[in-house]
Amino acid sequence: MKKYLLEIKGYIIGSLACYFLETAATAVTLFLPGYLVDHYLEGVGTIWYLVICYILAFSMYLIVCYLINRFSDYRRIKFEKSIKNDFFNSVIDKNFEDYYKFDVGEYLSMQANDITEMCQNYLSPLLSIYRSIMMIVVFGISLIVCVDFSIAIAIILGSVLASFVPQLTASKLAERNSTYLKEVGKYTSKIKTYFESHDILDKKSANSIKKVHQKDLESVLSRNMHFRKLNSFAMVLNGGSVEFIAVISFIMVAMLLYSKSITIGMATAAFIYSTKFIDPIYELNVNIGRVKSTKNIQEKLQDIICSKSSDSFKSIDRVEKIETNHITKTLGKTEINLPDMEFIYPNKYLITGDNGAGKSVLFRMLMHFYKLDNGEIKYDELSQVDVSLLNAYSPQYPVIFETDYYNNVTLYGTYDDKNLSLYETFFPDDLIEQVKTSTMSKNLSGGEKQVIALLRSLCSEKPVLLLDEPFSAMNEVTIEKFLSNLDKIKAMVIIIAHNVNNYSNYFKHIYNIYGTKHKK
Numbered sequence: 001m002k003k004y005l006l007e008i009k010g011y012i013i014g015s016l017a018c019y020f021l022e023t024a025a026t027a028v029t030l031f032l033p034g035y036l037v038d039h040y041l042e043g044v045g046t047i048w049y050l051v052i053c054y055i056l057a058f059s060m061y062l063i064v065c066y067l068i069n070r071f072s073d074y075r076r077i078k079f080e081k082s083i084k085n086d087f088f089n090s091v092i093d094k095n096f097e098d099y100y101k102f103d104v105g106e107y108l109s110m111q112a113n114d115i116t117e118m119c120q121n122y123l124s125p126l127l128s129i130y131r132s133i134m135m136i137v138v139f140g141i142s143l144i145v146c147v148d149f150s151i152a153i154a155i156i157l158g159s160v161l162a163s164f165v166p167q168l169t170a171s172k173l174a175e176r177n178s179t180y181l182k183e184v185g186k187y188t189s190k191i192k193t194y195f196e197s198h199d200i201l202d203k204k205s206a207n208s209i210k211k212v213h214q215k216d217l218e219s220v221l222s223r224n225m226h227f228r229k230l231n232s233f234a235m236v237l238n239g240g241s242v243e244f245i246a247v248i249s250f251i252m253v254a255m256l257l258y259s260k261s262i263t264i265g266m267a268t269a270a271f272i273y274s275t276k277f278i279d280p281i282y283e284l285n286v287n288i289g290r291v292k293s294t295k296n297i298q299e300k301l302q303d304i305i306c307s308k309s310s311d312s313f314k315s316i317d318r319v320e321k322i323e324t325n326h327i328t329k330t331l332g333k334t335e336i337n338l339p340d341m342e343f344i345y346p347n348k349y350l351i352t353g354d355n356g357a358g359k360s361v362l363f364r365m366l367m368h369f370y371k372l373d374n375g376e377i378k379y380d381e382l383s384q385v386d387v388s389l390l391n392a393y394s395p396q397y398p399v400i401f402e403t404d405y406y407n408n409v410t411l412y413g414t415y416d417d418k419n420l421s422l423y424e425t426f427f428p429d430d431l432i433e434q435v436k437t438s439t440m441s442k443n444l445s446g447g448e449k450q451v452i453a454l455l456r457s458l459c460s461e462k463p464v465l466l467l468d469e470p471f472s473a474m475n476e477v478t479i480e481k482f483l484s485n486l487d488k489i490k491a492m493v494i495i496i497a498h499n500v501n502n503y504s505n506y507f508k509h510i511y512n513i514y515g516t517k518h519k520k
């Protein structure tokens with residue numbers, strides 16, 4: 001958090017300076033009524049003097065309040081922007097295993113809710129704590145100087161004791177808040193799937209989904225209620241301890257007035273100060289609680305932002321031969337045994353096999369997303385290499401960005417388009433025309449999306465293309481046109497595909513994978 005606070009130190013200093021001016025202006029407006037009560041008989045000049053002082057102090061207070069709000073907006077936006085950016089970049093940079101520690105919905109919820117919530121409940125309350133301390137000090141001194149020492153000491157001591165009360169509930173509150181936010185992450189993940197299921201739902205299944213959703217919603221809100229229940233109690237406890245100071249000062253003013261130890265003006269000032277003194281103490285208590293309630297969220301976000309994926313293998317961008325030897329991998333209850341395979345640049349390979357045999361898992365191992373349990377994968381005799389510049393991976397379900405054709409195939413301009421027009425000739429003209437003219441690639445058909453995914457892999461110009469079911473939504477004409485151009489691709493191409501009989505004649509090298517054992 002320190003790094004983010006340092007980034008906005010200018011705004012923080014500006015805010016603190018404004019808080020000081022606000023406190024000074026308030027202290028003057030609090031002092032003047034009592035002074036007026038004791039000195040109004042001194043003449044019209046004194047009264048005018050006090051009126052002008054009051055108007056000036058009040059005007060300064062208004063101007064400073066405006067500045068405080070502006071500083072608050074700027075620092076809040078900058079703070080949130082830095083954290084959201086760092087969070088997004090860290091998630092994007094994570095390796096496969098680290099990334100899948102959380103679900104996409106949980107990341108969405110953290111990016112959209114947790115960070116915003118943390119900024120709301122951390123930054124402003126943290127500065128408000130300083131503001132409250134400043135007010136307590138200034139009002140405390142004013143009480144001692146302008147009112148009466150014994151009242152001032154009683155109020156100050158009571159305040160110090162009251163400021164410890166939030167500690168009683170703070171850690172429990174933080175724990176409940178973090179449990180609630182975790183549930184919100186899971187809920188976001190689930191409703192994402194429910195909304196995506198919209199098109200397959202009929203009236204009956206829609207009702208089932210509504211019931212399941214209602215249960216999920218009740219579960220997440222019950223967590224919120226659990227947090228709020230304690231929060232309500234904490235507020236009453238913290239508020240009550242602060243209000244108790246008002247009771248003490250009331251009793252003391254009454255006794256001092258009775259014994260004629262203070263004037264009516266001093267009593268007026270004591271009432272006004274003690275009421276105003278209570279506000280910052282109350283705020284101090286509430287804000288300490290709010291800052292503490294974000295502790296667990298802060299730790300979770302910091303874990304994600306600070307943990308760097310530590311693969312520091314040698315990066316390679318060309319390869320002559322890839323070999324797999326005696327690979328086994330257990331995922332959940334499934335044990336996968338893969339046959340030994342050899343892939344030579346720039347040959348083209350077809351991989352086929354039963355559903356669930358481990359074909360996609362093989363690609364994830366070639367990408368080093370999964371670590372092997374046994375066996376090895378060698379890239380030109382090397383087993384510890386960074387393959388991100390070598391392999392272009394196209395997963396079973398095409399990833400389509402919410403942008404146009406060009407940005408999709410070049411991945412927002414990352415890849416060169418020098419051979420794009422050549423690659424476009426690998427597909428039927430009318431299909432390419434349709435894909436190119438669509439302004440929002442998200443709306444394309446399944447087969448059209450697969451065209452985009454293939455063109456993106458080709459434009460990467462990487463020497464190894466790993467294409468997982470690239471034709472599953474394409475018609476035969478399109479598939480055959482692409483396969484008849486296969487030899488024009490200057491890369492090692494490994495394709496996972498079913499209905500092998502239809503296009504096995506396009507491949508000289510075919511591997512069949514039937515090695516999965518299901519554990520009991």
Ligand SMILES: Nc1ncnc2c1ncn2[C@@H]1O[C@H](COP(=O)(O)OP(=O)(O)OP(=O)(O)O)[C@@H](O)[C@H]1O
Nearest residue numbers: 331332333334354355356357358359360361362516
């Ligand atoms: N992360 C995972 N956790 C648990 N099991 C997994 C995981 N990933 C894959 N599996 C299991 O491993 C097996 C192989 O999956 P894989 O996706 O490689 O199959 P596939 O050969 O590509 O099948 P298909 O042709 O149906 O796409 C399946 O039984 C799958 O359920």
